[in-house]
Each structure stands twice: as structure tokens, then as C-alpha cells.
Amino acid sequence: MAQPVGLRQRSSIAGAPLPARAARQQHLRCAGSVRLAVRAEAVKEKAKEQSQEQKGAPHAQPPRKFEGWPRKRTWQQETWDRVLESCEDVASHLQRGIRELPSTKALDRLLVEGKGGTLRVQSDKPVVVILGSGWAAHSIMKVIDTDSFEVCVVSPRNHFLFTPMLPSTAVGTIEFRSLLEPVRVANPFVDYFEASCDKIDLEGKVVYCTSKNCYEDGFRPEFQIPYDILVVAVGEQPATFGIPGVEEHCYFMKEIPDSVGLRQRIQQQFELAALPGTKETDMRRALHFVVVGGGPTGVEFAGTLSDFLREDLKKKYPELMPYVRVSLLNATPSILVQFDEKMRQHALDNFKRLDVDVRNDTPVVEVTKDIIRLGSGEELPYGVCVWSAGNAPRPLVKQLAAQIPEQAQYQPGGRPSKLAVDSYLRVIGVDDVVALGDASLYVPERLPATAQVAGQQGAYVAHLINRGFSLGAGGMEQPPPSKRVKDLTLTDRMHEMLAATMAPADDATAKDIVYYNRAFEFFNYGVLAYLGDDKALTQIELPGTSIRLTGALGNLIYKSVYITKQVSFRNRVLILFDWLKAQVFGRDLSNY
Numbered sequence: 047m048a049q050p051v052g053l054r055q056r057s058s059i060a061g062a063p064l065p066a067r068a069a070r071q072q073h074l075r076c077a078g079s080v081r082l083a084v085r086a087e088a089v090k091e092k093a094k095e096q097s098q099e100q101k102g103a104p105h106a107q108p109p110r111k112f113e114g115w116p117r118k119r120t121w122q123q124e125t126w127d128r129v130l131e132s133c134e135d136v137a138s139h140l141q142r143g144i145r146e147l148p149s150t151k152a153l154d155r156l157l158v159e160g161k162g163g164t165l166r167v168q169s170d171k172p173v174v175v176i177l178g179s180g181w182a183a184h185s186i187m188k189v190i191d192t193d194s195f196e197v198c199v200v201s202p203r204n205h206f207l208f209t210p211m212l213p214s215t216a217v218g219t220i221e222f223r224s225l226l227e228p229v230r231v232a233n234p235f236v237d238y239f240e241a242s243c244d245k246i247d248l249e250g251k252v253v254y255c256t257s258k259n260c261y262e263d264g265f266r267p268e269f270q271i272p273y274d275i276l277v278v279a280v281g282e283q284p285a286t287f288g289i290p291g292v293e294e295h296c297y298f299m300k301e302i303p304d305s306v307g308l309r310q311r312i313q314q315q316f317e318l319a320a321l322p323g324t325k326e327t328d329m330r331r332a333l334h335f336v337v338v339g340g341g342p343t344g345v346e347f348a349g350t351l352s353d354f355l356r357e358d359l360k361k362k363y364p365e366l367m368p369y370v371r372v373s374l375l376n377a378t379p380s381i382l383v384q385f386d387e388k389m390r391q392h393a394l395d396n397f398k399r400l401d402v403d404v405r406n407d408t409p410v411v412e413v414t415k416d417i418i419r420l421g422s423g424e425e426l427p428y429g430v431c432v433w434s435a436g437n438a439p440r441p442l443v444k445q446l447a448a449q450i451p452e453q454a455q456y457q458p459g460g461r462p463s464k465l466a467v468d469s470y471l472r473v474i475g476v477d478d479v480v481a482l483g484d485a486s487l488y489v490p491e492r493l494p495a496t497a498q499v500a501g502q503q504g505a506y507v508a509h510l511i512n513r514g515f516s517l518g519a520g521g522m523e524q525p526p527p528s529k530r531v532k533d534l535t536l537t538d539r540m541h542e543m544l545a546a547t548m549a550p551a552d553d554a555t556a557k558d559i560v561y562y563n564r565a566f567e568f569f570n571y572g573v574l575a576y577l578g579d580d581k582a583l584t585q586i587e588l589p590g591t592s593i594r595l596t597g598a599l600g601n602l603i604y605k606s607v608y609i610t611k612q613v614s615f616r617n618r619v620l621i622l623f624d625w626l627k628a629q630v631f632g633r634d635l636s637n638y
């Protein structure tokens with residue numbers, strides 16, 4: 047895999063000397079690049095011209111009102127579309143499987159020096175930059191056509207994480223690595239950069255990135271990637287709502303390090319309480335586990351924790367059990383609002399049986415190192431507090447949303463929070479940028495911030511890009527993505543024949559253009575929540591009806607769905623073994 051290119055030269059940072067290794071790499075990269083540079087410049091120019099030509103015709107016109115677009119299609123057409131796309135995906139996976147890995151790929155790429163000594167990635171193919179490695183980004187990178195596009199993935203996390211099962215890792219039912227897939231494994235043909243994007247120049251079409259890691263002398267590489275298409279899939283971060291002490295004293299449930307820290311802390315609290323001479327009040331405090339947030343994540347963690355206490359810790363620390371308490375604090379009148387009333391009641395009954403104290407309408411107003419202060423003024427001594435009370439926008443998304451005037455009308459309360467996107471997931475008010483998953487707000491319809499939505503959006507955009515449609519400007523009245531009739535491929539024609547994914551322009555100015563007649567459509571397959579004691583809520587959505595299952599049967603479906611939804615065969619096997627291990631030997635109590 048290519049090394050990150052486009053690093054800021056050390057000499058340009060506070061006059062620091064270029065280290066020998068970096069200088070050598072620099073030299074190697076630049077040596078012999080003249081010939082490649084000429085070729086790449088010519089190809090890139092041509093690609094640019096073509097893209098301009100392609101884009102120019104429809105988008106150079108003043109924006110027409112595209113009312114009634116995209117045109118309605120039948121469910122049969124939608125189904126055919128998905129069948130064809132699945133066939134394309136299988137073909138591209140098979141093709142990828144038999145190809146050699148791109149070990150010398152760096153030679154295909156060039157470095158050009160940009161402003162301020164910062165070097166930039168340059169390719170002879172159109173560049174697609176994907177920001178993030180979560181649900182949406184992973185689903186794009188699995189199927190995007192890396193032959194036709196230079197695909198650069200920028201994320202501070204070098205792996206995909208199967209978030210729905212994260213709570214299970216915090217108590218050791220599932221091992222951390224069983225839920226991950228490294229980006230370089232998900233698709234070895236993309237260029238991955240372990241870095242964060244800090245800034246985006248929407249006019250110049252460049253993303254500015256800073257490496258996650260630094261050298262021993264503190265030097266942190268920075269680089270730029272000019273893009274032809276930008277995919278923003280950076281998700282959200284845990285919301286603290288500005289409540290004092292949350293950031294400092296609570297554990298979040300978002301990433302693997304959160305879960306690692308929490309697993310250690312639970313174990314430490316038991317060892318602390320087990321020390322000789324510990325006072326009863328200290329024991330009660332240390333062993334009070336508080337979960338804040340009554341959504342599926344908070345509920346699942348409370349259920350999983352209660353399994354750990356009952357099935358494993360009880361056997362090893364029987365004398366401590368009278369002091370153990372689990373509380374679930376929820377600021378709203380009900381937990382699990384995604385489910386119907388009957389299922390919510392089932393969850394409450396289950397928690398009552400498991401001795402989990404659920405308190406609705408109980409907002410937390412402050413957290414100190416040993417007390418949780420409630421809205422009513424009550425103070426709860428606690429040992430571990432898990433904060434799972436919602437999400438907030440990432441700084442990059444706020445920055446972008448504030449930078450685009452057309453976004454203002456879609457921001458709740460006028461505060462920039464998500465990137466509003468049109469029917470084709472294009473960011474409203476800019477050219478060639480799509481936003482997906484939790485970072486986006488789908489204007490045509492209110493969608494939940496879930497993995498299901500993010501994954502489907504990723505797959506949708508990958509196919510749109512693969513088919514070579516020019517995205518153009520985002521906006522509810524902007525022309526849809528378009529393509530020249532002369533550039534239509536066999537794939538396009540098959541989609542057209544079976545699924546009517548294209549429609550000609552109805553104005554005389556752009557006769558040789560076809561528009562993408564397929565909006566993003568979300569298929570809701572249902573919701574699941576684990577409640578502890580091998581019981582789960584399962585609500586499966588089918589056309590015109592939904593199936594609701596609770597208890598052990600619900601748990602069976604829950605487990606089957608999560609095993610099927612794993613992103614690789616490896617992960618499926620690892621999880622099955624983890625479940626078996628926990629069942630036969632119990633969960634591991636080692637603290638390291």
C-alpha cells in the first residue's frame with residue numbers, strides 16, 4: 047500500500063531539518079517523476095476537460111426547477127436495480143480477489159508542491175476522497191470502482207467498527223477485535239491515510255489533513271488532497287449538552303477505547319470493593335453502576351452489564367453482591383421510544399426482574415468524581431457512570447455547514463449541526479460533495495441516525511459514482527446527476543431497460559444528456575435491542591406489516607441478524623467463538 051504522500055516538508059516547519067529517512071523518501075518520490083508528471087498532467091487535463099464538458103452542459107444553465115424529480119418508479123424497478131447492483135458488487139469482489147495487491151502503487155502517483163511547502167496528492171484518475179471509516183464510508187469503499195477512480199480514505203480510525211455490538215465488548219462477551227475490519231482489508235485498492243480532515247476548501251476542492259500520529263520530536267505530518275468528488279462520512283460524537291463533569295468523569299460508548307476503559311474500570315471497582323477493611327458506604331458507592339440514556343445503546347449496556355454481574359461476577363465476588371446496584375437514568379418520559387408501548391413495557395418488566403432500576407424523567411445536571419446530581423436536586427453516589435445520552439455534530443461538520451449559505455435554512459435553531467443533502471445525497475449549496483450517515487440531514491424525508499441508514503447511503507453513492515454520473519451542485523431544485531448519452535455503458539443500458547434509472551432532459555438545451563432518475567430510498571428492516579438474560583426486542587418491518595418478537599425468541603432473531611450482518615466471514619466466526627467461549631468458560635475477569 048502506498049505511503050501517505052503529500053506530507054508537509056519538515057524544512058517548512060519552524061526550520062526543522064528534514065530527517066534522513068524522510069529526505070530519502072522525498073528524493074525517491076520525486077526522482078524520475080518528470081516523465082510521469084508530463085503523462086499525468088496530460089491525462090488529468092483531459093479528464094478535467096471531459097468532466098467540465100460533461101458537467102458544463104446541464105449545470106452551466108441557470109438552475110431550472112426540477113419539480114417532480116426524480117420521477118416515481120415502481121417497486122419492481124427498485125428491486126431490479128438492487129439485484130443488478132448486487133451482481134455488479136459480486137463481480138467487482140471476484141475481480142479484486144484475483145488481482146495482485148497494489149504494492150508499487152506509490153509510483154503511479156505524483157507529488158506536487160503546493161502553497162507553503164505543503165505537498166499534495168495528485169493522480170491521473172479522478173480523485174474520490176472519503177472522510178471516515180464508519181458505516182457509511184465502509185459501505186462505499188467495499189464496492190467503489192478503484193480502477194476508474196483514485197479513492198483516498200482519510201480517517202483517524204484505521205478500521206471499521208460494528209457499533210451495535212460494542213456494549214458486549216465492555217463486559218467481555220465479545221472480544222474487541224471480533225468487531226473490527228481494517229480499512230486496508232476492507233478494500234486493499236484504496237489509499238488509506240490515518241489522519242483527520244481539519245478543513246475543506248470547497249471552492250478550490252481541496253481537503254486539508256493532519257496525521258493522527260507524530261514522530262518522536264513532535265512533528266505531525268500535514269497534507270492536502272485535491273478532490274473531484276468528496277464524500278463526508280465523519281459521523282457524530284457523544285453529546286454532553288454542556289453538563290459539567292460529563293466529559294471528565296463519564297465513560298462514553300462510541301469507540302473501542304471507550305469500551306476498553308470501561309471494562310477495566312468495572313473490574314477495578316470490584317477489586318477495590320473487595321479489599322479488606324472497605325467501609326460499607328464505599329462499597330456501595332464503588333459498586334453503583336449508572337447508565338445515562340434510555341436509547342437502545344444505554345438499554346443494551348444495562349442489560350449486558352446485568353448478565354456479567356449475574357453470570358460471572360456473582361460467582362467470584364458473592365460477598366459483594368448485596369452492595370451492587372445498576373441504575374438507568376433517562377431524561378425523557380420513556381425508554382426505547384423506537385419501539386411500541388407494549389414492547390417498552392416488556393423491557394421495563396424485564397429490567398425489574400433483573401434488578402435494574404429504571405428512572406424516567408430523571409435528567410442529570412452535574413457529574414462530579416463521586417456524585418451524580420439530578421434535576422430534582424438528589425445526589426447519587428456512584429462508581430462507574432456510562433454516558434449514552436445522544437450525539438452532537440463534529441467540529442468539521444459544523445464548520446462546513448456554517449460555511450455554505452444555502453445550508454442555513456436547514457439547521458435547527460439556526461445552529462449548524464448536520465449537512466443538509468438532497469434526494470441524491472449531494473450537499474445542498476456545493477458542487478461534487480456528498481454527505482452520508484449521521485453527519486447528514488436528508489431533506490426529502492426524516493431518517494433516523496442509524497447504521498442501517500448510513501450503510502444504505504454508502505452503497506447508493508458508490509453505485510452512483512461507479513456509473514460515472516457527474517454529481518454537479520446539490521440542491522432540491524438543482525439538475526440531478528447527469529451523463530452524456532454518448533458515454534452510456536452496457537451497465538447503464540441494462541439498468542435503464544430493467545429499472546428506469548435514467549430519464550432524458552425535457553428542455554431543448556441539453557438533448558444529449560440523461561439524468562439520474564433514482565433518489566436515495568431507505569429500506570427500514572426494523573429495530574433490535576438486547577435486554578439482558580438472553581431476552582431481546584425485535585421489530586422486523588415487512589411490506590405493509592411488522593413482526594414483533596420479545597423474550598428468548600426475540601433474542602434468537604437478534605443474534606441471527608447480527609451474525610448475518612457482520613462485514614466479513616472472519617468476524618462471523620470470531621463472534622460465534624466468543625459467544626461459545628463466554629458460555630462454556632464464562633467471561634474473562636483479568637485486568638491488564
Ligand SMILES: Cc1cc2nc3c(=O)[nH]c(=O)nc-3n(C[C@H](O)[C@H](O)[C@H](O)COP(=O)(O)OP(=O)(O)OC[C@H]3O[C@@H](n4cnc5c(N)ncnc54)[C@H](O)[C@@H]3O)c2cc1C
Nearest residue numbers: 178179180181182209210243280281483484496497498500
Ligand atoms: C454503541 C452503539 C450502538 C449502536 N447500535 C446501533 C444499532 O443497533 N443499530 C443501528 O442501526 N445503529 C446503531 N448505532 C448507530 C450507528 O453506529 C451510527 O448511526 C453509525 O455509526 C453512523 O455511521 P456513520 O458512517 O455516519 O458514522 P460513524 O460510523 O460514526 O463513522 C464516522 C467515521 O468518521 C471518522 N472521523 C471522525 N472525524 C473525522 C475527521 N475529522 N476526518 C476524517 N474522519 C473522521 C471516525 O473515525 C469514524 O471512522 C449504534 C451506535 C453506537 C455508538
